[in-house]
Amino acid sequence: ILNVEQSPQSLHVQEGDxxxxxxxFPSSNFYALHWYRWETAKSPEALFVMTLNxxxxxxxxxxxxxNTKEGYSYLYIKGSQPEDSATYLCAFSxxxxxxxxxxxxxxxxxx
Amino acid sequence: EAxxxxxxxxxxxxxxxxxxxxxxxxxxxATLYWYQxxxxxxxxxxxxxxxxxxxxxxxxxxxxxxxxxxxGVDSTLKIQPAKLEDSAVYLCASSFKVPTDTQYFGPGTRxxxx
Numbered sequence: 001i002l003n004v005e006q007s008p009q010s011l012h013v014q015e016g017d018x019x020x021x022x023x024x025f026p027s028s029n030f031y032a033l034h035w036y037r038w039e040t041a042k043s044p045e046a047l048f049v050m051t052l053n054x055x056x057x058x059x060x061x062x063x064x065x066x067n068t069k070e071g072y073s074y075l076y077i078k079g080s081q082p083e084d085s086a087t088y089l090c091a092f093s094x095x096x097x098x099x100x101x102x103x104x105x106x107x108x109x110x111x
Numbered sequence: 112e113a114x115x116x117x118x119x120x121x122x123x124x125x126x127x128x129x130x131x132x133x134x135x136x137x138x139x140x141a142t143l144y145w146y147q148x149x150x151x152x153x154x155x156x157x158x159x160x161x162x163x164x165x166x167x168x169x170x171x172x173x174x175x176x177x178x179x180x181x182x183g184v185d186s187t188l189k190i191q192p193a194k195l196e197d198s199a200v201y202l203c204a205s206s207f208k209v210p211t212d213t214q215y216f217g218p219g220t221r222x223x224x225x
Contacts, residue, residue: 101153
């Protein structure tokens with residue numbers, strides 16, 4: 001079981017503000033880093049899969065960066081909206097392709 | 112395209128009772144996963160199937176948990192007998208072919224053991 005840490009555990013954001021949070025993972029035997037968004041009572045939704053150091057991915061107002069050498073990824077939300085309220089999970093996979101998940105960052109956007 | 116289906120969505124049982132969860136993956140997806148997510152923790156893989164064969168069940172508590180995927184399509188996860196610490200969300204996921212493909216998740220079953 002690989003140690004994947006996410007911080008902060010939770011955060012509150014005012015509507016319209018931007019925010020970001022971190023996923024830390026082992027820097028050895030890296031294969032891929034996944035981000036999922038999990039809204040209450042819904043299925044976790046895949047946001048990004050990143051495999052290369054320096055990768056940047058973007059989907060609407062959400063973007064992510066990857067640093068495999070130091071073992072971290074940032075997820076950014078620009079101009080937060082109430083529909084961005086969710087738990088954001090990151091998952092690391094090494095050469096065996098199994099996913100090790102962090103505990104998530106729960107984002108609450110206040111109108 | 113229909114997503115991963117799971118039932119029931121919620122279940123409350125007494126300790127020492129039995130419970131079963133059902134999952135129907137996305138059509139054509141060969142790989143199926145069961146995860147356990149305890150409150151405050153990330154999802155933990157319990158078992159992975161490739162078609163109807165078990166690829167990894169190293170974290171499945173085999174004294175009380177069992178899972179099957181007959182005919183390589185839908186799957187059932189059973190707990191018998193349940194303990195208080197089994198209270199969790201049980202997530203099913205599937206991927207098209209190999210484990211490197213994106214995993215698609217169902218909505219989960221929230222189990223409460225009293």
